[in-house]
Amino acid sequence: MYKIMRRYQVYLNQHSVSLLDEFGEHGNISRSQLIRLTIDQMAQNLAKIFSATKTPPGNKYILDSLVGAIKIKGRKTNFAQNIDEMYLID
Numbered sequence: 001m002y003k004i005m006r007r008y009q010v011y012l013n014q015h016s017v018s019l020l021d022e023f024g025e026h027g028n029i030s031r032s033q034l035i036r037l038t039i040d041q042m043a044q045n046l047a048k049i050f051s052a053t054k055t056p057p058g059n060k061y062i063l064d065s066l067v068g069a070i071k072i073k074g075r076k077t078n079f080a081q082n083i084d085e086m087y088l089i090d
Contacts, residue, residue: 010035017031020034020035046066049066
């Protein structure tokens with residue numbers, strides 16, 4: 001039986017792509033497969049977080065429900081605030 005997959009376009013930084021390619025050569029696995037495995041693992045981890053926090057995933061903005069889940073006193077946790085600037089450098 002085949003998995004139904006949809007195609008998505010993502011932007012990756014060159015350093016990450018180089019690491020994926022190098023690992024893929026040693027492990028005889030494609031870059032695409034590594035990306036899929038990583039995203040699948042992340043989705044499983046998010047599902048565990050949702051079940052632990054009793055937050056049901058909605059149809060839109062699923063990651064927004066995680067806002068405030070991590071509270072570290074005296075430490076910055078909003079690292080995504082200026083993320084667009086990183087990608088505009090290219």
